[in-house]
Amino acid sequence: MDHRSPMPLARFRALLDAYGAQPERWPADEREAARALLGQSPEAQRWRDTSARLDTVLDLAPPEPASSALIERILAATPQQPSAATHRPAAARRASRLTRRSRAWRYVGRALPLAAAAALVLWLLREAPQPPEHTPVTLAEIGSYDTPTDVLLDLPSIEALDRVPTFGCTSTGLGCLDAGAPRPLSHSALDLETDA
Amino acid sequence: MRQCLTRLARGAGDERDGQLLDDSDETLVRRTGTGDREAFRRLVERHLGRVVAFAARVLGSRAGAEDVAQESFLRLWTHAAAWQPTARLGTWLHRVALNLCLDHLGRARNLPLDDVAEPRDPGPSLLARAQAREIGAHVNAALQELPTQQRVAITLCHYQGLRNAEAAEVLDISVEALESLLARGRRTLRARLRDLLPDLLGEE
Numbered sequence: 001m002d003h004r005s006p007m008p009l010a011r012f013r014a015l016l017d018a019y020g021a022q023p024e025r026w027p028a029d030e031r032e033a034a035r036a037l038l039g040q041s042p043e044a045q046r047w048r049d050t051s052a053r054l055d056t057v058l059d060l061a062p063p064e065p066a067s068s069a070l071i072e073r074i075l076a077a078t079p080q081q082p083s084a085a086t087h088r089p090a091a092a093r094r095a096s097r098l099t100r101r102s103r104a105w106r107y108v109g110r111a112l113p114l115a116a117a118a119a120l121v122l123w124l125l126r127e128a129p130q131p132p133e134h135t136p137v138t139l140a141e142i143g144s145y146d147t148p149t150d151v152l153l154d155l156p157s158i159e160a161l162d163r164v165p166t167f168g169c170t171s172t173g174l175g176c177l178d179a180g181a182p183r184p185l186s187h188s189a190l191d192l193e194t195d196a
Numbered sequence: 197m198r199q200c201l202t203r204l205a206r207g208a209g210d211e212r213d214g215q216l217l218d219d220s221d222e223t224l225v226r227r228t229g230t231g232d233r234e235a236f237r238r239l240v241e242r243h244l245g246r247v248v249a250f251a252a253r254v255l256g257s258r259a260g261a262e263d264v265a266q267e268s269f270l271r272l273w274t275h276a277a278a279w280q281p282t283a284r285l286g287t288w289l290h291r292v293a294l295n296l297c298l299d300h301l302g303r304a305r306n307l308p309l310d311d312v313a314e315p316r317d318p319g320p321s322l323l324a325r326a327q328a329r330e331i332g333a334h335v336n337a338a339l340q341e342l343p344t345q346q347r348v349a350i351t352l353c354h355y356q357g358l359r360n361a362e363a364a365e366v367l368d369i370s371v372e373a374l375e376s377l378l379a380r381g382r383r384t385l386r387a388r389l390r391d392l393l394p395d396l397l398g399e400e
Contacts (some may be wrong), residue, residue: 057389061253065245067262071244075240082277
């Protein structure tokens with residue numbers, strides 16, 4: 001609003017209704033325009049005088065004075081120091097937050113290797129080879145093999161070359177240790193043969 | 197080296213003097229936040245009268261106003277360290293005091309009717325005398341009969357001298373809403389007081 005031009009009458013009336021007749025109570029940015037209107041409008045002056053009478057009556061209600069003892073009462077009621085929990089200086093609160101954060105990171109630093117180790121153990125356990133569900137002996141019992149030789153070939157504890165007769169191999173240069181002579185079967189293999 | 201030490205010592209002395217001389221609200225609140233009771237005392241001495249006056253008009257009770265003032269300054273003491281100078285201390289104190297007053301009024305409303313004082317009937321003899329003290333009692337009684345928000349708005353702007361933006365901030369409303377409250381409150385006051393004080397407010 002242009003402070004050099006007078007305020008509209010309607011706004012001046014609203015100003016008086018709200019703030020009364022004292023210019024120091026009017027909004028600072030409207031004061032000059034209101035004064036400009038007052039200087040040239042008898043109607044505005046009449047409204048201002050009416051509003052001033054209400055101000056005068058309102059001012060006849062003096063404020064309650066504070067008793068002198070109240071200051072001492074307030075000072076006596078305050079704790080010696082502002083509450084440490086909620087009202088520490090801002091710098092102290094910031095330092096405390098930083099301490100808490102660094103403490104939390106220390107815990108994270110300790111926990112991470114432990115968690116990684118646990119995850120590795122679980123992964124290794126998951127990937128470990130599982131023992132076969134059925135041993136060759138069991139498979140023989142349920143008829144999965146055609147001949148007793150198949151059983152012997154599948155036994156991990158028996159070296160097949162040592163146990164299988166070397167029919168047809170007569171050359172020691174080829175590794176035929178005892179060409180032409182069948183080697184005795186081991187006791188366990190005999191048991192297998194008997195069982196089968 | 198000696199010159200440097202001398203300069204440092206002088207600088208520290210100036211700073212101490214500066215702290216002693218600077219008694220702005222902001223500085224005193226900052227010192228209060230560190231537990232400086234002397235700074236707190238100065239704030240109490242500076243603002244107590246206005247807080248009591250404000251609370252007394254809102255509550256219509258001096259005893260209640262002193263309780264509100266005490267609690268308001270206790271909160272200042274405990275919150276000073278966290279103080280952010282985004283608003284004037286006076287505005288902040290008015291807001292704290294208003295909240296406490298509203299709590300106080302809420303508790304009073306919950307009391308049995310027998311415990312609530314009846315509004316005083318001024319009576320014809322009072323009107324005839326029209327002494328200033330009696331007029332003041334009329335005004336206070338009329339203020340107490342206003343809706344709380346209108347009473348607070350008039351108290352903040354007319355009696356406490358807050359700027360409109362500050363009063364709106366205390367009430368947490370817009371300036372336009374504040375002006376509406378003020379206009380309605382003053383209109384009601386005029387109507388009630390005109391009947392009691394026709395010689396002062398009888399003419400339009």
